[in-house]
Amino acid sequence: MDQGQTLSRLLESYGTDPRKRAVAAAVGAIAGASVEISELIGQGALAGITGAAHGSANADGDVQKDLDVKADETIIAAMKDVPYAALASEESDTLMMGDPQAPISIAYDPLDGSSNIDTNMTVGTIFSIIPNEPGVTPFSAPGSCQLAAGFVVYGPQTSLVLTLGDGVDIFTLDRKAKTYRLIRERVKVPADTAEYAINASNHRHWEQPVRDFVDECLAGADGPRAKDFNMRWIGSLVAEAYRILTRGGVFLYPADQRPGYGEGRLRLLYETHPMAFVMEQAGGGASTGRERVLDLTARAIHQRSPLIMGSIDKVNRIELLHTDPSAAARTAPLFGRRGLFRV
Numbered sequence: 001m002d003q004g005q006t007l008s009r010l011l012e013s014y015g016t017d018p019r020k021r022a023v024a025a026a027v028g029a030i031a032g033a034s035v036e037i038s039e040l041i042g043q044g045a046l047a048g049i050t051g052a053a054h055g056s057a058n059a060d061g062d063v064q065k066d067l068d069v070k071a072d073e074t075i076i077a078a079m080k081d082v083p084y085a086a087l088a089s090e091e092s093d094t095l096m097m098g099d100p101q102a103p104i105s106i107a108y109d110p111l112d113g114s115s116n117i118d119t120n121m122t123v124g125t126i127f128s129i130i131p132n133e134p135g136v137t138p139f140s141a142p143g144s145c146q147l148a149a150g151f152v153v154y155g156p157q158t159s160l161v162l163t164l165g166d167g168v169d170i171f172t173l174d175r176k177a178k179t180y181r182l183i184r185e186r187v188k189v190p191a192d193t194a195e196y197a198i199n200a201s202n203h204r205h206w207e208q209p210v211r212d213f214v215d216e217c218l219a220g221a222d223g224p225r226a227k228d229f230n231m232r233w234i235g236s237l238v239a240e241a242y243r244i245l246t247r248g249g250v251f252l253y254p255a256d257q258r259p260g261y262g263e264g265r266l267r268l269l270y271e272t273h274p275m276a277f278v279m280e281q282a283g284g285g286a287s288t289g290r291e292r293v294l295d296l297t298a299r300a301i302h303q304r305s306p307l308i309m310g311s312i313d314k315v316n317r318i319e320l321l322h323t324d325p326s327a328a329a330r331t332a333p334l335f336g337r338r339g340l341f342r343v
């Protein structure tokens, strides 16, 4: 594709069969809605968007912010001409049913990172498009069945990350023309990295393998990884994912021992499945720590799943620490916690 090519042109040439036309229509609808959402975010309090609670809660009990609700309404309205069987939204307790004969269904988080709105930080929209088979319950297949997935980052630029199952492309919104233009094609996650992202305030709640991994990073050049690491935590999944696509890194939101966090915080259908699809399509990895996220099938719309994603060398390392705890011991420094000599 040519640099600067528009998303619309890519979608026009995506294919002629009904399912591909439906995928193209859905991506186009989300892109169109994201232009409106981006303008709202850019106006903030001037458009009455304050990040204040909307006085309600979503299915998972999260307090709904004004922009959560407005973004969801915008996306639903944009879907009016898209042939979908069902919509699964973070902001809706139940599925929104469409045409049971339609070729696709869509799961989406209309506004990820909404606790960042009132602090003027990056937020986003995440989406996953799956095939629909008449007579089959929507969203009952593993994540590997996704047809397309991606996310919009409402940051200094508004950018849309997209995979249609053949690599990952990134488009940035040309605000004057109100159209997305290609800026990066066939994006690859750098295999090695010196950056990890985790909410370190949860250290005491983590399982041992996660502690072992973070301790290895904290040990730096003198430790088992023999290099110094940097840490990031933005509190916005889309921003972390975009950074990883840009310069590598690993993001962890693991299961932890807090009540309700036994499967982490992120939701499978509209957060970890789409992120996993994008990361694998970009040559990275996405795991729960014990299994591939794309092998998971949802038991319920708002089911959670742990997410460890990014540079494949780090995802593999973290999986090894989960499956073979002694791996941490084998690399501990001679004078380290598990070395020959206790200090």
Ligand code: AFP
Pocket (backbone or CB within 6 Å): 062, 111, 112, 113, 114, 115, 116, 199, 235, 236, 237, 238, 253, 265, 266
């Ligand atoms: P909100 O949408 O409630 O702000 O949650 C954002 C999020 O789902 C994800 O975008 C962040 O990576 C993660 O939660 C941050 O979680 P902590 O607040 O527990 O660090």
